[in-house]
Amino acid sequence: MRLPCPLCGDRDRREFYYQGAAVTLNRPAPEADADAWDAYLHLRDNPAGETRDLWYHEAGCGAWIMVTRNTLTHEVLGAELIEGVPA
Amino acid sequence: MARLIETSPCAGLLPRTIGAVDLSEVEPAQITLIAPFKGQQAAVSDALDAALGLTFPAPNRATGQGARAVWSGAGQALLIGSACPALPGAACIDQSDAWAIVRIEGADAARVLARLTPLDLRPEVFQQDHTARSVLGQMPVSLTRVGRHAYEVMVMRSMARTLVQELTRAAQGVADRIEPSI
Structure with a gap:
């Protein structure tokens, strides 16, 4: 599998570290109720189809990226730097 | 006070020539x-x-x-x-003392590196003055093309011996290949 790092171009999967679903970017407000924090920390979807997840280009440029890919076809649709994603 | 003897990261390991590939250490001032x-x-x-x-x-x-x-x-x-x-x-x-730099040069240099790194090293893709952070074997490296058949590989100093070992093994493998006669 190759991932399209926005800085480095297409690179081998072994250069990357997988972090998980990109929902962790949507952090609840500090005063949000327990349910919101419970969902943020523990509840994950398991979508069949397009997903977005976080990868760390560990052995490459050191950037965190958000990769869009399809879990049904294994197609990698794109990636963007986390730096550029609005919080 | 003890007097310490300064040695380079690859002291005693390089230079060496294996087949069509020369390995040598690069020691920049800073x-x-x-x-x-x-x-x-x-x-x-x-x-x-x-x-x-x-x-x-x-x-x-x-x-x-x-x-x-x-x-x-x-x-x-x-x-x-x-x-x-x-x-x-x-x-x-x-970071002068943090890095070990090995120059790999020769007709088979790209072939040797291709055994160790997932990078696309075809000359039309990885050109002169192109550089990449990637892996070589299990090590994170910085790899730069410095000439037509010359590359510089940088690793953290503690991995110098492993780098030389990996490159030597791969170069030996390339050198030992027997091209099938037609």
Whole structure:
């Protein structure tokens, strides 16, 4: 599998570290109720189809990226730097 | 007070020649990591240009002859072979003793590296002054093409022996290949 790092171009999967679903970017407000924090920390979807997840280009440029890919076809649709994603 | 003897990272290991490949150690006078502060990269590049005649490199590129700036990750580059000028817009860290640099040169250099790294090293893709952070075997490395058949591989100093071992083994494998006769 190759991932399209926005800085480095297409690179081998072994250069990357997988972090998980990109929902962790949507952090609840500090005063949000327990349910919101419970969902943020523990509840994950398991979508069949397009997903977005976080990868760390560990052995490459050191950037965190958000990769869009399809879990049904294994197609990698794109990636963007986390730096550029609005919080 | 004890007097310490300074040795280079690959002392006693290099140079060596295996088949059509020469391995040698590169020992630059100084290596400095330069990480421009947010929004300061253009100013840092101008300051480097004024002081040393080289610019801050774009991602996956190296700049300069003699003293060189080699991109080494998001927002950072290594200044190799020169003292670092005053750069108020950047964090500058002396890493002279942190790196081991091995030059691999010869007709089979790309073939040897291709056994160890997942990078696309075809000459039309990975050109002169192109650089990449990647893996070589299990090690994180910085790999730069410095000539038609010449590359420089940088690893953290503690991995010097492993780097030489990996390159030697791969070069031996390439050298031992028997091309099928037709």
